[in-house]
Amino acid sequence: MSLRLSTVILPYRRWHEGGRAAWTRAEQLGFHTAYTYDHLSWRTFRDGPWFGAVPTLTAAASVTDRLRLGTLVTSPNFRHPVTLAKELISLDDISGGRVTLGIGAGGSGFDATALGQEPWTPRERADRFAEFVPLLDRLLSEDAVSYEGDFYSAHEARNIPGCVQRPRLPFAVAATGPRGMRLAARFGQAWVTTGDPKLFENGTPEQSIQAIRGQAERLDDICAEAGRDMTGLDRVLLTGFTPDRNGPLESLNAFVDFAGRHAELGFTEIVIHWPIPDSPFAAEEKIFEQIAMEAPAQLR
Numbered sequence: 001m002s003l004r005l006s007t008v009i010l011p012y013r014r015w016h017e018g019g020r021a022a023w024t025r026a027e028q029l030g031f032h033t034a035y036t037y038d039h040l041s042w043r044t045f046r047d048g049p050w051f052g053a054v055p056t057l058t059a060a061a062s063v064t065d066r067l068r069l070g071t072l073v074t075s076p077n078f079r080h081p082v083t084l085a086k087e088l089i090s091l092d093d094i095s096g097g098r099v100t101l102g103i104g105a106g107g108s109g110f111d112a113t114a115l116g117q118e119p120w121t122p123r124e125r126a127d128r129f130a131e132f133v134p135l136l137d138r139l140l141s142e143d144a145v146s147y148e149g150d151f152y153s154a155h156e157a158r159n160i161p162g163c164v165q166r167p168r169l170p171f172a173v174a175a176t177g178p179r180g181m182r183l184a185a186r187f188g189q190a191w192v193t194t195g196d197p198k199l200f201e202n203g204t205p206e207q208s209i210q211a212i213r214g215q216a217e218r219l220d221d222i223c224a225e226a227g228r229d230m231t232g233l234d235r236v237l238l239t240g241f242t243p244d245r246n247g248p249l250e251s252l253n254a255f256v257d258f259a260g261r262h263a264e265l266g267f268t269e270i271v272i273h274w275p276i277p278d279s280p281f282a283a284e285e286k287i288f289e290q291i292a293m294e295a296p297a298q299l300r
Contacts, residue, residue: 003259003299004269005292006033008072008238010042010276011051015059019051022274023060027067029292034060035072035102035271038079041110044279054087061095068098072238072271073174073192075106076125076132078115082157085139088169089159097164102192102236103136104174105129126179127151133173133183140168172236181219185226190234190269191219194241208242209261216265236269237262240281248272249283255291256298263299 007026013019026034038053057069069091074084092099105125106112112119120128131149138145139159147154163169170189175181176196184191196203196211203211216235223230239248239258248258249272259270272291275283 002296003263003267004032005030005259005296005299006035006068006236006269006271007031007274007292008035008037008271009274010045010281011036011053011056012045012049012276014049015051015056019056020059020063023067024063026274027064029289030296031067031292032269033068033070033100033271034064035070035100038071038074038102039109039111040078040114043109046110054091057099058091058094061091061098064098066098068100069095070100070172071102072172073102073104075104075111076128076151077106077111079132081132081136081139081152082154085136085157085159088140089161089163092163092165092169093161095164097169099165099169100172100190101169102172102174103133104192105180126177130179130183133171133187137168137171137187172234174238176215178218178222181222182226184219184233185223185228188233190236192236192238194238197241199243200241203243205242205244205247208244209265212237212242212262213265234268235266236271237267238271240273246273246281246283249275249288249291251287252290252294252298255295259295259299 009022023034036053036056041050053071060069088101108119128151131151135147135152139157140163143160145154145157171187172190172192173184173188174192175184176193193215195208199208199211244258248255273281275285275288
């Protein structure tokens with residue numbers, strides 16, 4: 001299988017002031033999927049413009065025809081499965097079945113307290129995620145769902161006519177621990193990683209490769225235990241959070257080398273951030289576009 005190249009477009013620009021142009025250009029450049037972050041605010045962008053993921057993707061669906069669209073990632077931090085399912089079914093319909101849901105357990109950032117709650121511990125996030133994903137799977141696959149859990153409930157929730165994609169839109173499950181990987185093995189059409197966050201500040205690219213290899217091997221073992229055919233589970237690397245930082249976007253050759261080393265670990269999709277000046281995702285636009293247009297052919 002050829003390595004797919006995708007991008008993630010942060011929702012920080014007004015739609016008519018560069019937002020729309022990025023999504024249409026992503027399709028022109030031939031990206032497989034264009035994702036966006038699903039946060040209420042995020043890190044250094046907190047005090048600037050930041051728009052909602054689902055409305056942004058809905059607008060993107062209206063100005064593109066072939067580009068797949070998705071979140072990277074949605075989490076339980078401020079989402080409820082019942083309302084999220086309704087929005088996703090609507091988005092899948094508007095896009096003509098081009099939506100992928102990237103989903104993760106969430107973190108301890110601004111989203112974790114924006115609704116006035118105390119931030120959950122890692123254990124609490126994992127517990128909620130373990131309930132969130134199976135319930136969302138049912139809500140997107142069944143016409144009517146009732147459920148009473150420890151964290152979430154649904155009472156005769158109707159989701160007619162369901163997703164355009166059957167039996168539902170695909171899940172790309174972000175996970176590095178065993179509980180999340182088991183959810184990826186059971187419910188995911190893809191597994192997502194950003195590498196080992198402990199290596200970001202002081203690690204080396206070689207250490208990162210080894211850590212990601214270890215993650216991939218753990219996923220292999222978990223899939224084998226679950227009886228999951230690993231050939232049906234894509235592997236997605238969201239770049240920008242390994243010790244390489246934005247180094248792979250410095251030249252076409254640098255990216256092809258980076259992507260090739262991860263393809264050898266079994267990755268089927270590499271996601272690069274759309275350039276944002278004066279940010280951790282700053283990159284030369286001409287080189288970024290060259291990578292988009294030329295790298296996929298070199299990675300076949």
